[in-house]
Amino acid sequence: MPEENTPEEMEVTVESNEAPGATQAPKAPPTKVNARDVNVYYADNHALKDITIEIPENRVTSFIGPSGCGKSSFLRCINRMNDTIDICRVEGKIEIDSADIYDRSIDVVQLRAKVGMVFQKPNPFPKSIYDNIAYGPRIHGMVAGKTDTDELVEASLKRAGLWEEVKDRLAQPGTSLSGGQQQRLCIARAIAVSPQVILMDEPCSALDPIATARIEELIDELRQNFTIVIVTHSMQQAARVSQKTAFFHLGELVEQGNTELIFTNPVDKRTQDYITGRFG
Amino acid sequence: MNSLILIAVLLVLSAIGYQMGRKRALAGTGGQIKGLHSLPSYYGSYVALWCALPALLVIAFWLALQSGIVDSLLISGLPASVQALSEGQLNLLLSDIRNLAAGDITSKTPDPMVQAAAERYNDLRSTGFAAMVVVGLALGIGGLTIGWRAINPSFRARPRVEKIVHWVLILASAIAVLTTIGIVLSLLFESIRFFNRVPPAEFLFGLNWSPQTALRADQVGATGAFGAIPIFAGTFLITIIAMLVAVPIGLFSAIYMAEYASPRFRAIVKPILEILAGIPTVVYGFFAALTIAPLFRGFGESVGLDVASESALAAGVVMGLMIIPFVSSLSDDVINAVPQSLRDGSFAMGATHSETIKQVIIPAALPGIVGSVLLATSRAIGETMIVVMAAGLAANLTANPFEAVTTVTVQIVTLLVGDQEFDSSKTLAAFALGLVLFVITLCLNVVALTVVRKYREKYD
Ligand SMILES: Nc1ncnc2c1ncn2[C@@H]1O[C@H](COP(=O)(O)OP(=O)(O)O)[C@@H](O)[C@H]1O
Numbered sequence: 001m002p003e004e005n006t007p008e009e010m011e012v013t014v015e016s017n018e019a020p021g022a023t024q025a026p027k028a029p030p031t032k033v034n035a036r037d038v039n040v041y042y043a044d045n046h047a048l049k050d051i052t053i054e055i056p057e058n059r060v061t062s063f064i065g066p067s068g069c070g071k072s073s074f075l076r077c078i079n080r081m082n083d084t085i086d087i088c089r090v091e092g093k094i095e096i097d098s099a100d101i102y103d104r105s106i107d108v109v110q111l112r113a114k115v116g117m118v119f120q121k122p123n124p125f126p127k128s129i130y131d132n133i134a135y136g137p138r139i140h141g142m143v144a145g146k147t148d149t150d151e152l153v154e155a156s157l158k159r160a161g162l163w164e165e166v167k168d169r170l171a172q173p174g175t176s177l178s179g180g181q182q183q184r185l186c187i188a189r190a191i192a193v194s195p196q197v198i199l200m201d202e203p204c205s206a207l208d209p210i211a212t213a214r215i216e217e218l219i220d221e222l223r224q225n226f227t228i229v230i231v232t233h234s235m236q237q238a239a240r241v242s243q244k245t246a247f248f249h250l251g252e253l254v255e256q257g258n259t260e261l262i263f264t265n266p267v268d269k270r271t272q273d274y275i276t277g278r279f280g
Numbered sequence: 281m282n283s284l285i286l287i288a289v290l291l292v293l294s295a296i297g298y299q300m301g302r303k304r305a306l307a308g309t310g311g312q313i314k315g316l317h318s319l320p321s322y323y324g325s326y327v328a329l330w331c332a333l334p335a336l337l338v339i340a341f342w343l344a345l346q347s348g349i350v351d352s353l354l355i356s357g358l359p360a361s362v363q364a365l366s367e368g369q370l371n372l373l374l375s376d377i378r379n380l381a382a383g384d385i386t387s388k389t390p391d392p393m394v395q396a397a398a399e400r401y402n403d404l405r406s407t408g409f410a411a412m413v414v415v416g417l418a419l420g421i422g423g424l425t426i427g428w429r430a431i432n433p434s435f436r437a438r439p440r441v442e443k444i445v446h447w448v449l450i451l452a453s454a455i456a457v458l459t460t461i462g463i464v465l466s467l468l469f470e471s472i473r474f475f476n477r478v479p480p481a482e483f484l485f486g487l488n489w490s491p492q493t494a495l496r497a498d499q500v501g502a503t504g505a506f507g508a509i510p511i512f513a514g515t516f517l518i519t520i521i522a523m524l525v526a527v528p529i530g531l532f533s534a535i536y537m538a539e540y541a542s543p544r545f546r547a548i549v550k551p552i553l554e555i556l557a558g559i560p561t562v563v564y565g566f567f568a569a570l571t572i573a574p575l576f577r578g579f580g581e582s583v584g585l586d587v588a589s590e591s592a593l594a595a596g597v598v599m600g601l602m603i604i605p606f607v608s609s610l611s612d613d614v615i616n617a618v619p620q621s622l623r624d625g626s627f628a629m630g631a632t633h634s635e636t637i638k639q640v641i642i643p644a645a646l647p648g649i650v651g652s653v654l655l656a657t658s659r660a661i662g663e664t665m666i667v668v669m670a671a672g673l674a675a676n677l678t679a680n681p682f683e684a685v686t687t688v689t690v691q692i693v694t695l696l697v698g699d700q701e702f703d704s705s706k707t708l709a710a711f712a713l714g715l716v717l718f719v720i721t722l723c724l725n726v727v728a729l730t731v732v733r734k735y736r737e738k739y740d
């Protein structure tokens with residue numbers, strides 16, 4: 001639905017509206033994240049097997065699949081959040097803009113500033129709304145002085161569509177907001193450090209339908225400036241917000257491609273069963 | 281014969297009652313559990329409780345009241361000239377009588393009046409005991425019969441037993457609460473007696489503490505000065521030193537344990553740290569007096585500082601070591617309770633581990649950390665043994681940690697140790713000090729617990 005709202009804005013949306021029969025879009029957008037043969041192990045548990053996928057720039061890519069199939073694990077590979085789990089081992093190659101993010105020369109702190117993340121449960125810091133946004137820019141030295149910070153906070157909240165609701169209460173704790181507002185605060189917080197990629201792990205699963213619709217709208221707007229990867233349990237949501245969809249099953253990447261194609265004409269039997277609700 | 285045997289007899293009786301209750305209930309249905317309202321054991325317990333509880337309660341009261349009643353009966357039987365004696369002399373005489381009655385040899389050959397009284401005393405006691413045995417056994421057997429007769433298969437034994445258990449539990453907690461109230465009240469009343477002699481303003485704001493009072497009316501000199509400021513100042517000085525040691529070390533070790541240590545390291549070191557809390561404080565005391573204090577003095581000499589051999593510093597440092605586990609263990613718990621999602625959120629922003637700790641985890645855990653520090657403080661203020669052994673007795677009003685100071689708890693100990701009459705200003709001062717100490721630690725604990733509770737609510 002949303003991609004039909006903004007067809008004239010970007011030339012890239014044209015091919016997502018292409019006839020569903022075409023297997024490959026004629027003008028493919030550049031690849032932002034390129035994963036080759038990624039394997040993830042938690043101790044002895046082989047959680048992801050030979051995942052190879054290209055994530056297009058300035059698009060929304062969604063990961064779907066039943067619980068425990070490894071969607072979150074793969075998402076966490078992209079900003080190396082798996083490093084914080086002791087028993088987790090990642091093999092294979094992931095490139096962002098053709099640079100290997102698992103290379104020894106890569107500073108993981110800078111990588112995470114470039115690849116932001118939004119979590120399943122809104123997790124604002126125990127700080128004021130203002131400080132929640134200013135946190136990232138401050139630790140990365142992106143702001144100098146108060147006016148600078150003020151501007152960045154305002155800009156980030158505006159882009160996350162939260163400014164009007166909170167501009168008079170910036171000093172209140174982030175936890176005082178409603179669930180949907182908290183999640184938009186977390187998105188604003190991620191945006192504030194100007195990432196190139198934003199990873200979202202089931203960002204709407206703790207929210208009511210109205211807050212969910214609001215976030216989906218926001219994701220569609222953000223796509224102009226960011227590459228977005230979203231894990232979702234809701235196939236309707238994947239169909240609504242994403243241009244590319246990847247279906248995971250039991251640690252394997254079963255099928256990937258144009259969202260409309262996946263939902264109208266899945267090749268693999270397992271994909272078919274999942275999207276028709278036969279399991280999952 | 282003594283009352284323990286009576287109690288044992290009653291317990292045996294109630295065990296028999298248990299069996300009888302079961303049997304009677306089962307007999308009513310021809311041995312079928314199905315026909316009973318409750319399980320057989322409930323019928324047994326019902327009879328056993330009926331048998332034991334009333335009798336034991338009465339015996340408990342009897343034992344508590346008997347000696348007072350016997351004493352007053354005894355005194356009323358003594359000649360009028362003796363009854364006119366002062367309270368102290370009367371008590372002396374009474375204990376003579378008791379000793380004689382118990383067969384102990386008194387210092388002098390007993391005079392006939394005392395001897396007669398001792399015999400009367402023995403008479404009274406044995407009559408009293410016989411009466412208690414009769415009443416106790418009568419209640420036990422009576423209760424057993426009442427309970428036993430009430431039993432038939434449709435009798436609702438289960439709710440009855442539960443109800444009795446309910447009351448027993450209430451009784452137990454009432455005893456705990458009443459004891460606390462009793463202690464506080466006695467503290468209060470003795471303090472009021474003290475404040476009748478020494479004005480509260482002088483006690484609370486006076487700068488001079490020297491509690492030696494004249495023993496005899498004709499004695500000169502020592503009139504006693506009860507200005508408590510120096511000893512409270514000493515308490516706070518030592519507490520501050522202790523907190524300066526305990527808070528950073530405890531907090532840092534908590535952060536290390538919770539955030540950096542491997543699970544194996546943590547599993548080994550955390551219990552070791554908690555062992556610190558299990559060391560008897562008297563051991564810390566001689567550690568302070570025999571090891572740390574000379575160490576500080578020697579070190580002070582070598583750098584040209586004059587450190588007293590009993591110094592606030594030595595006592596404070598050792599006390600700080602003692603309360604490290606209070607700070608670290610509680611802080612460790614609250615840091616662990618900070619949701620992982622906050623850490624993930626911070627890491628995902630590209631924060632390093634130490635930035636995350638400083639800016640996200642500590643602020644989130646702060647109320648709990650403050651609570652743990654306050655609890656440790658109240659523990660330090662009330663601590664006695666270390667300061668008795670290492671801080672000294674001189675009530676100096678000083679902020680110099682190298683000098684000897686004294687604390688509230690030390691003064692209470694010295695005021696009450698040894699042969700004392702318990703109605704002089706000197707000994708009563710101990711109660712006043714105790715009261716103030718109690719109020720201070722109570723306030724600290726209340727604040728600490730509310731802070732901790734508030735924090736709990738936030739993340740549940
Ligand atoms: N922190 C972890 N430690 C151990 N195993 C994990 C951890 N996170 C995920 N796993 C395992 O990896 C597999 C994939 O999990 P996950 O990526 O969370 O799936 P999804 O997000 O698709 O539900 C599961 O089998 C899960 O048990």
Ligand SMILES: [Mg+2]
Nearest residue numbers: 071072073201
């Ligand atoms: Mg998941």
